[in-house]
Amino acid sequence: MKQRRIDIEQLQEQFRQFLRRKMYRNTQERFRVLERAAEFDRHFTADELYVYMNTSGDKISRATVYSTLDLLTQCNILVKHRFQGDSATYELAARKPNHDHLICRDCGYMIEFQESALLALQDEIARRYGLQAVSHSLQIFASCGDSATCQRRRESSSTTDHDT
Known part of the structure; x- marks a missing residue:
């Protein structure tokens, strides 16, 4: 971005x-x-x-x-x-300006992104209620798709591996 x-x-x-x-x-x-x-x-x-x-x-x-x-x-x-x-x-x-966050809930890895569809949706929703949108804030929490690349999951599994 x-x-x-x-x-x-x-x-x-x-x-x-x-x-x-x-x-x-x-x-x-x-x-x-x-x-x-x-x-x-x-x-x-x-x-x-x-x-x-x-x-x-x-x-x-x-x-x-x-x-x-x-x-x-x-x-x-x-x-x-x-x-x-x-x-x-x-x-x-x-x-x-006008960006959102996608965050791994395990390791905290964050991606900042802009999505024009979200901007249009914020305007549409505000108009529906008789308001004018000024800004929005969106945080999407997810998990890394590959557990091998997720730092926190990798650390917790290596701790678990040593305990067995």
Whole structure:
């Protein structure tokens, strides 16, 4: 799936306007969290971002990272996911818009995909109820078709093999 080029100035302006509307403070730390989050080209956790920032010379508290991620999610710059009850992961909304996730429930292997039929269906369903669709979120949980390639199943079966 092709990723979009990110215009960080546009994201900063979107965040600035959001903070102004909500009457929150425009702090340098919040904008640094946005900049560092935009550097990820994959899903990331709050702790991964926190470690990345602190090892890159940004001295920032864990609480600031978490609270800023919540704000970035509220203003639709980030999308927050919970895959199988794991800790929350985030991704930049503008990087890969309108995509869904197919996830192996055993090993966590994930495929991101876009399906035009799903986009048409979201619009049709929203219209049926008198609404206009803005976005959707779909997670399909499955199992790897080949158990030999499924990392978690392979590990659990090798443990079982040793026990016999």
